[in-house]
Amino acid sequence: MEEEKKYDVTAVGELLIDFIRSGSSEQGNPLYEANPGGAPCNVLAMLQKLGRRTAFIGKVGRDGFGRQLTEAIKDAGIDPSGLVYDDEIHTTLSLVHKTPDGDRDFSFYRNPGADVVLRAEEMREDLIRQAKILHFGSLSLTDEPVRSATHRALAIAEEEGLIRSFDPNLRPPLWPDLEQAHEQIDWGLQHCDVLKISDNELQWFTGCQDFDAGIAWLRERYPITLITLSLGPDGSRAYWQDCRAEVPAYLQAGTIDTTGAGDTFCGCVLDAVLTCGLQNLNEEKLKDMLKFANAAASLVTTRRGALRVMPDRESVRNFLCERG
Secondary structure, three states, X not given: OOXXXXXXXXXXXXXXXXXXXXXXXXXXXXXXXXXXXXXXXXXXXXHHHOOOOEEEEEEEEOOHHHHHHHHHHHHHOOEEEEEEEEOOOOOOEEEEEEOOOOOEEEEEEOOOOHHHHOOHHHOOHHHHHOEEEEXXXXXXXXXXXXXXXXXXXXXXXXXXXXXXXXXXXXXXXXXXXXXXXXXXXXXXXXXXXXXXXXXXXXXXXXXXXXXXXXXXXXXXXXXXXXXXXXXXXXXXXXXXXXXXXXXXXXXXXXXXXXXXXXXXXXXXXXXHHHHHOOOOXXXXXXXXXXXXXXXXXXXXXXXXXXXXOOOOXXXXXXXXXXXX
């Protein structure tokens, strides 16, 4: 009989504070709200809202922001026992600015930040061994020692036969140069079964402007079972074996912040993988997965922040019913 796993998904990576513009003071100065964030934990928060069991491995500073983040993931239901504290390095911070075209620009205070100094020997390996899926991103590949810790986490996942999920989540300011980013994302692509990639990341990494051509380029080089492509306001696509599915986005007039929308989408994809597995998909299941993920992401864009504001399954289903 197969051993029952304690966790559906364990994630390794960054946990940080996203300072997001929330208005202006009486003097006209910008006001920023300190939102808990970090892509891997955002993904876990969405999964928790969908009734999944999750655990996080990462590092924060032993400071006020570290305490805030600890409480945030506890409140979200994420197992915090893999969270490590650094007595000298402060918690990583990010300022999120909205550009004139509605996109986001990130400024990081991470030279270093606590998430970068997680060491392999500090990881709770049992949190990986007791999971069905290990999720990671490229921010834990930018520097040592967290890069070696991530490599160790993936080695354990491969020993145990876990499904490996990767989101490149490219943030150019965090890399010495984009050549190093390309090298490390290449490593991530070699070690994943499920890939969530955005349109601009696909074009940058492959050099292909046509999305289907870019996916074909990836599939020629990497043995990735399921690839999902987020297209922002144009929706999303999924590729599995010979199946290709595409679903439009659910655009809303009330959108105020797209931070975390991709992580919400990714969490929903992993929820579908947990339900259906990776060997029993088809075009209909891919479309259902994308509709649900697009709807959840749309709901998050109407809320400031990400980790604390993920929608539950009933809210997403009600939204889909309203949209017909």
